[in-house]
Amino acid sequence: xxxxxxxxxxxxxxxxxxxxxxxxxxxxxxxxxxxxxxxxxxxxxxxxxxxxxxxxxxxxxxxxxxxxxxxxxxxxxxxxxxxxxxxxxxxxxxxxxxxxxxxxxxxxxxxxxxxxxxxxxxxxxxxxxxxxxxxxxxxxxxxxxxxxxxxxxxxxxxxxxxxxxxxxxxxxxxxxxxxxxxxxxxxxxxxxxxxxxxxxxxxxxxxxxxxxxxxxxxxxxxxxxxxxxxxxxxxxxxxxxxxxxxxxxxxxxxxxxxxxxxxxxxxxxxxxxxxxxxxxxxxxxxxxxxxxxxxxxxxxxxxxxxxxxxxxxxxxxxxxxxxxxxxxxxxxxxxxxxxxxxxxxxxxxxxxxxxxxxxxxxxxxxxxxxxxxxxxxxxxxxxxxxxxxxxxxxxxxxxxxxxxxxxxxxxxxxxxxxxxxxxxxxxxxxxxxxxxxxxxxxxxxxxxxxxxxxxxxxxxxxxxxxxxxxxxxxxxxxxxxxxxxxxxxxxxxxxxxxxxxxxxxxxxxxxxxxxxxxxxxxxxxxxxxxxxxxxxxxxxxxxxxxxxxxxxxxxxxxxxxxxxxxxxxxxxxxxx
Numbered sequence: 001x002x003x004x005x006x007x008x009x010x011x012x013x014x015x016x017x018x019x020x021x022x023x024x025x026x027x028x029x030x031x032x033x034x035x036x037x038x039x040x041x042x043x044x045x046x047x048x049x050x051x052x053x054x055x056x057x058x059x060x061x062x063x064x065x066x067x068x069x070x071x072x073x074x075x076x077x078x079x080x081x082x083x084x085x086x087x088x089x090x091x092x093x094x095x096x097x098x099x100x101x102x103x104x105x106x107x108x109x110x111x112x113x114x115x116x117x118x119x120x121x122x123x124x125x126x127x128x129x130x131x132x133x134x135x136x137x138x139x140x141x142x143x144x145x146x147x148x149x150x151x152x153x154x155x156x157x158x159x160x161x162x163x164x165x166x167x168x169x170x171x172x173x174x175x176x177x178x179x180x181x182x183x184x185x186x187x188x189x190x191x192x193x194x195x196x197x198x199x200x201x202x203x204x205x206x207x208x209x210x211x212x213x214x215x216x217x218x219x220x221x222x223x224x225x226x227x228x229x230x231x232x233x234x235x236x237x238x239x240x241x242x243x244x245x246x247x248x249x250x251x252x253x254x255x256x257x258x259x260x261x262x263x264x265x266x267x268x269x270x271x272x273x274x275x276x277x278x279x280x281x282x283x284x285x286x287x288x289x290x291x292x293x294x295x296x297x298x299x300x301x302x303x304x305x306x307x308x309x310x311x312x313x314x315x316x317x318x319x320x321x322x323x324x325x326x327x328x329x330x331x332x333x334x335x336x337x338x339x340x341x342x343x344x345x346x347x348x349x350x351x352x353x354x355x356x357x358x359x360x361x362x363x364x365x366x367x368x369x370x371x372x373x374x375x376x377x378x379x380x381x382x383x384x385x386x387x388x389x390x391x392x393x394x395x396x397x398x399x400x401x402x403x404x405x406x407x408x409x410x411x412x413x414x415x416x417x418x419x420x421x422x423x424x425x426x427x428x429x430x431x432x433x434x435x436x437x438x439x440x441x442x443x444x445x446x447x448x449x450x451x452x453x454x455x456x457x458x459x460x461x462x463x464x465x466x467x468x469x470x471x472x473x474x475x476x477x478x479x480x481x482x483x484x485x486x487x488x489x490x491x492x493x494x495x496x497x498x499x500x501x502x503x504x505x506x507x508x509x510x511x512x513x514x515x516x517x518x519x520x521x522x523x524x525x526x527x528x529x530x531x532x533x534x535x536x537x538x539x540x541x542x543x544x545x546x547x548x549x550x551x552x553x554x555x556x557x558x559x560x561x562x563x564x565x566x567x568x569x570x571x572x573x574x575x576x
Contacts, residue, residue, distance in 0.1 A: 091229060094122045098233065102240045111244065112143030115212060115237045120145060122229055123198070125214040130237075131156075132202070132210035133163045139210065146215070151192045158185065160199060165208045168201035170231060172222040196220035200234045204242040212237065274350070274371035277357070280327070280364050282308075291371060296342025312338035312347055323354065327364060330356050336374070349375045384439060392436040396429060420538075424485065427452065431481035435474050442471035442573075445480070449506050452484030459497055459504075467508035470518065472573050479546040480520075486539030487522055487566060495527045495564050502527035502563070510572065518570045524563035532559040543568075 101114035112130050119128045127146035131139045139159040141152045161168050173179055174196050176189045189197070196216035201208045212234065265286065268275040274291035278284055284302050292298070297305045311319055315337040326333035332355045338347040354369030402425060430451045434443040446465060453463045472480065484506075488497075496502030503526050511517035524530075533540075540557065543566075547553045553570040 091122055094118055095229075095232065095236075098236055102236055105240065108142075108244060111237065111240045115233065115240075116143055116145055118233050118236075119212060119214060119230075122233065123214050123226060125198075125216055127194070127215040128213060129215075130202075130210065130212045131159070132241075137163045142210075148192060151188060154188045155185070159211065161201060161208045161211070163208070166206055168203065168208045170201060170227060170234070171199040172227065173197045173199075174221055175219045193217050196222075198222065198230060200230045202234055202241060203238045204245060209238075209241060274373070275369075276307075276371065277366065277368045279366040282323070282367075285366065294341050294343060294348075294371075294373075295339075307339075310340045312340075314338075323367065326354060327356055327367060330358070330364070348373050349378055388436055388439055391440075392432060395432055420489070423489065424482070427481055427485035428478070431478050434481075435477060440474055442473055443477040445470040445472055445508060448472070448477060448481050449484055452481060452488050453504065453506065454488070462497065462503050464503065464505045465507075466505075468510075470508065470573060476551060476570065476573060479551055483543050483547055483568070486542055487564075490539055490564070491524055491527070495530070496524035497527070499527055511569070516572050518572045520568040520570070522564070522566035522568070524565070527563055529561045530559050530564055531561075 095118070098114055098118035101117075102111060105111045105114060115130060116128050119125065127144075129144035129147055129152075130142050132142050134140045138157045140156055141147075144152065160171055176186050176195060176197065179186070192215075194215045195218050198214040200212050200214075202210040202212060214230070268286075268288040271288060271290065274294060275286075275288040276284060276291055277286040284305050284307060287295070287297060287302055287305075292302075295305070295307070295310060308316065308320075319335055319337045322333050322335045332353070335352045335354070337350060337352070339350050340346070341348050350371040351374045352369050352371050354367050357365040357368050359365055431443070431448065434447055434451070435441075445467065446469070449465050453459060453465065488504075491497040491502075491504055496504050502524065505523040505525070506521070507523075508518060508520045511519050543555045543557070547555050547568060547570065551570055553568060555569075556567045558565040558567075
């Protein structure tokens with residue numbers, strides 16, 4: 001700290017400054033929460049007038065700290081007793097002692113004691129108190145000198161400020177009888193032997209959190225110097241309260257973090273999945289019991305364990321790339337890789353779900369993830385796919401046998417009936433292919449409609465297909481595939497697709513007012529004029545039996561001259 005403009009050199013290369021100037025400089029230092037050492041030297045001859053004594057302040061830090069300097073200062077200034085007025089040197093000594101004690105305080109009680117000593121030692125009062133807002137927003141006494149239990153019980157909660165007030169100003173009362181306070185408050189204060197009072201706000205984080213009070217038995221006029229001194233003390237105490245609150249928040253956060261980590265470790269230790277945590281360089285910080293057993297790692301050996309060495313050489317580049325990108329982009333990632341297990345020495349397929357760990361400030365701490373052994377599931381899936389492929393192959397073989405039998409049966413019969421039968425077999429085979437692709441779990445209604453209408457082929461520009469995504473179970477999928485095939489065949493032979501201008505619209509939706517019903521609407525337009533058939537064909541019979549009877553649906557065919565329409569109503573497919 002430099003104050004070159006107000007210093008002048010003297011013997012030894014040090015500097016000297018007058019008491020009046022040093023007082024203003026010191027108060028400025030206290031306002032900013034800083035301090036520096038004082039070394040006061042007596043005049044060489046005679047007893048000086050202390051108000052005009054030159055004070056020599058070395059531009060260095062004393063080896064014995066502020067406390068030692070203040071003790072020597074106090075010897076020069078003379079003893080100070082509560083209630084007596086201080087000169088400028090003693091005020092500085094008291095302020096520096098307060099700052100040092102607050103800095104060294106390790107508890108709130110030590111802060112309060114240091115503050116009360118400074119208040120009573122500098123503000124000429126024989127009684128004082130410190131009050132803070134509690135969690136309910138009520139002002140409560142936390143430290144005091146010379147006050148009775150009755151006084152404190154009667155006036156706790158009394159405050160000119162509310163929690164959170166900003167820029168509070170100190171209040172000094174020369175005589176309690178001159179105020180507009182309630183009579184019972186005045187009586188309580190007078191009965192305590194108090195006439196004048198000072199209310200000095202304590203501020204932390206910019207908001208009022210409490211106050212300290214000074215009490216005087218007689219009427220008193222407060223000087224500007226006393227008011228400034230009281231505010232300076234309040235600032236120092238406020239700084240200490242801020243520090244204490246920050247320390248309390250930090251300790252609470254650390255405790256919460258420790259408890260959170262402990263809960264995480266307890267929960268993860270016996271979890272039925274493999275749980276891990278790494279630092280930002282990819283080194284293991286935590287492996288739960290299941291993962292330690294998988295890799296054959298002891299709890300003490302986690303820090304030196306290199307998981308990458310267990311990864312299959314063919315998978316390591318992709319695993320490393322995926323983890324690196326997830327860390328760089330601060331996002332979740334899912335990775336599948338093979339890792340050698342210590343349980344049987346074989347590679348197991350693990351599916352990893354990992355996400356970054358971030359600090360409160362957003363700094364990357366590492367990754368946390370879960371590994372799931374999907375080796376058995378992959379083997380089961382592969383076996384199931386093999387069985388489904390075999391089933392599909394046998395179904396196609398069966399259909400081929402049926403087709404061959406039909407050809408033999410229809411030998412000598414006109415080509416048209418034989419071709420119609422073969423087309424129906426092909427429609428059935430196409431539906432089987434769709435179901436096989438989804439492991440015979442379901443098939444999309446839109447896919448079935450496009451296959452039946454050849455939307456990707458000759459009629460793609462004359463067919464409109466629209467509707468929400470609906471997954472049909474195998475039974476419904478096969479039935480609708482055959483129904484759409486019959487409707488399409490009829491449209492190609494006699495209806496809208498039998499000329500160059502006709503169109504077909506196929507749409508589906510949930511029924512209004514009953515979301516449990518699926519409505520399918522087939523509409524033809526632009527084709528030849530339609531007349532009702534003289535007899536029921538195979539298509540009509542199939543629609544009624546497969547949709548109406550087997551699927552508990554409703555089918556309504558309308559032979560309008562403008563074009564055939566077919567309204568189908570089915571129960572909405574339940575999710576698989």
